């Protein structure tokens with residue numbers, strides 16, 4: 466008996482030809498459904514470049530499926546009969562085609578998984594088959610197995626476990642070069658004389674131009690510029706960005722991984738996160754190419770180890786934690802932070818030059834690199850006690866690579882310590898000296914990074930100590946902060962008063 470036809474739903478970040486929902490798809494028999502939805506564009510008001518990227522990449526992918534002979538039902542945002550809902554669109558196709566079986570690769574976000582599960586419960590007449598997303602190297606069962614019985618789930622141990630399992634940069638059962646983690650070699654500032662190569666960007670083609678017009682028309686009020694959109698929108702382009710990175714940036718990636726420079730967020734980073742998260746680039750391919758470059762003597766170990774760690778370590782680890790801890794994780798606010806997000810996160814109107822530059826980069830490109838997100842924008846959010854819900858929403862809105870599974874653990878866990886240390890062993894809190902060491906932002910700043918308190922002092926300096934003082938109850942028992950608390954307690958009463966006064970005046974000015 467011929468097999469029954471199946472409907473295959475492809476979500477906007479599932480643009481991989483090898484996605485599990487298509488693994489047994491038959492062009493003769495099956496139907497593919499893709500939907501552009503208003504609700505997905507607005508459940509948070511995404512950066513305009515993210516909207517263009519996702520919609521353009523979806524349209525390119527649908528065209529490629531069509532060229533491979535598949536029948537694709539593609540709902541465009543401006544179609545008159547677009548119901549605005551995934552499950553209504555599924556029902557429409559199922560009832561018209563007589564097909565009873567829909568296949569889906571698990572969504573990357575909890576809210577969508579719930580939506581599909583709820584629908585299945587309400588519609589037992591259909592079968593919704595939700596398959597594992599095997600684009601990740603670590604499946605849910607394996608992550609749970611790794612996590613089981615451990616008191617603390619630290620990235621470093623997960624990463625070593627992944628290195629062994631995938632036999633990456635290994636010298637028999639030892640790490641190549643003798644150390645698992647070469648981060649200590651990767652903290653250089655960028656000398657003025659060093660000019661990183663320009664990033665590989667792409668001129669919008671006709672499909673992208675059409676989407677740009679649509680986004681400008683429908684989502685004009687969303688944050689972000691659209692003037693120089695240049696992100697990869699196809700797998701072929703993503704592959705070119707990878708090759709460009711391996712040849713031109715990877716050798717210096719490690720050395721300058723933490724460096725920041727005014728007007729250049731790109732530096733020696735790979736700019737691949739958006740492509741990987743959309744499914745245009747397989748993370749296995751990215752790490753394989755990096756390891757090959759090391760084996761061929763084209764890139765040093767500190768660079769290749771650092772890059773591979775970000776992907777098989779951090780990326781897989783935050784995804785594992787997200788699914789382990791959701792939905793409660795989203796509600797955590799261990800440090801009881803309640804301050805609203807200051808307006809300058811949107812308009813860049815602040816005299817703190819580091820923050821201003823990072824917001825400008827974000828607005829212009831939908832991109833800022835890791836240390837900008839963590840040690841400038843995030844550090845401020847932590848020290849100023851910004852509300853985790855508002856901060857999470859901001860990060861989810863403004864970056865082209867943002868999806869909740871990766872954004873939430875980075876923000877609530879790594880940046881805000883809102884989970885009380887489930888992810889990070891201590892808060893990533895720092896004063897102005899760190900930013901001064903790693904960037905040229907302080908040169909053009911209204912504030913003086915050397916002054917500790919007072920109207921001209923760098924706000925990071927007194928906010929750092931004020932944060933520790935305010936959070937004593939939550940953080941004093943953290944062994945990694947013992948030295949910082951000893952230093953705080955050694956300060957004179959006048960010094961401590963002066964810190965508190967400067968912080969109070971500054972934080973009031975935000976309100």
Ligand code: FAD
Pocket residue numbers: 733734735736737738739741742772775776779780781783833834835836838839843860864866867868871872875876879880
């Ligand atoms: P590179 O520096 O070239 O790194 C290589 C790859 O490693 C990245 O492409 C990415 O796939 C992966 N990676 C690196 N760090 C992380 C990390 N901490 N978590 C997960 N993957 C990582 N990344 C996202 O993809 N989406 C997000 O929404 C996101 N939100 C973040 C929010 C905060 C507060 C912080 C501190 C980090 C966030 N990151 C997020 C991680 C990281 O900042 C970006 O992946 C990176 O800046 C993307 O630029 P790149 O591709 O040039 O990365």
Ligand code: DLZ
Pocket residue numbers: 475476477478500501502503505506511515516519520572573574577868869
């Ligand atoms: C982010 C996004 C946007 C802006 N638009 C769509 C869309 O129109 N259709 C779609 O299928 N997916 C879209 N996405 C991605 C989803 O919102 C969601 O983040 C991921 O599918 C979660 O895995």
Ligand code: SF4
Pocket residue numbers: 816817818819820896897898900901906907908910911912913914923924925
């Ligand atoms: Fe940022 Fe302080 Fe430097 Fe100004 S002085 S750029 S606020 S670190």
